[in-house]
Amino acid sequence: MEMTVQKKSVVNEAEQIQLAMQMIKLGARLQLLEAQTTLSRERLIKLYKELKGISPPKGMLPFSTDWFLTWQPNIHSSIFLNIYNYLVEHADVKGITAIIKAYTLYLQQIEHDSEDEPTLSMTRAWTLVRFVESKMLKMHTCSCCGGRFVVNSYDLNSAYRCNLCHVPSRAGKTKKAKELAYNVVAMTA
């Protein structure tokens, strides 16, 4: 994800603004915009306010790899990373373009409706790619289904079984899931 130093040109700036807008619409945090575009912080804040109507959230980005290994986040992270790897390997795209395209495809895969937050946010997707590039996380093949899933590089992963072949007994049984189930029953009854 290197950013070459470019001469100031109107065309280049327009491209950078387009890129920033795309990322803001997908829910990217300010730190991500700063890292991936050549625009100044002030301009990015202005752009963010214009598009979202609110100031960008302050505070640090999530920095722990653990989140990606818990049950539901792991499934979502694995979907995203599989798509990302496919694009990088076969479609000749890289860097932030690949992340944006993969993230858009991920949202479509999980049939996300714009009402609630997707499990994996744009910022987390970007963080995930950086964790994999810095070899803190990696992909590992499930011994049962052959699918590739996100795992911790330093865990012992011989005979690894994924979260979908081996669903933990309490997985997914959240309050929200229960409510959803009730709704479905009510609708089909």
Add this chain to the structure above:
Amino acid sequence: MSENDMLNDIKDANLNYLMLAQQMIRADKATAIFRLGINKDIADLIEGLSNLQLLKLSSSNMMLARFRFEDSAILNMLTSYTKDRALAHAHAAILMSGQDSEVIV
């Protein structure tokens, strides 16, 4: 359905597939490559087909697109998901994107 109807339907499906694929590739190549499960060489080729070539290619008696799951064990597992439709969907997405694309050898 008579044999003849079936062959015509196959040609129809072929033409539909090729036209859709071409549209997808022209709209956004990278995304199309993922959705179709093909590689860049094939995408470039389909993108450049003329209407006449498209028509010629589709008027075959055999299906041009083929099934994306080649492993019967995986297919069996995905179709017999009893608990949660969303999970089956997620699992299928991971397995499909983890597969290699079709390549021209």
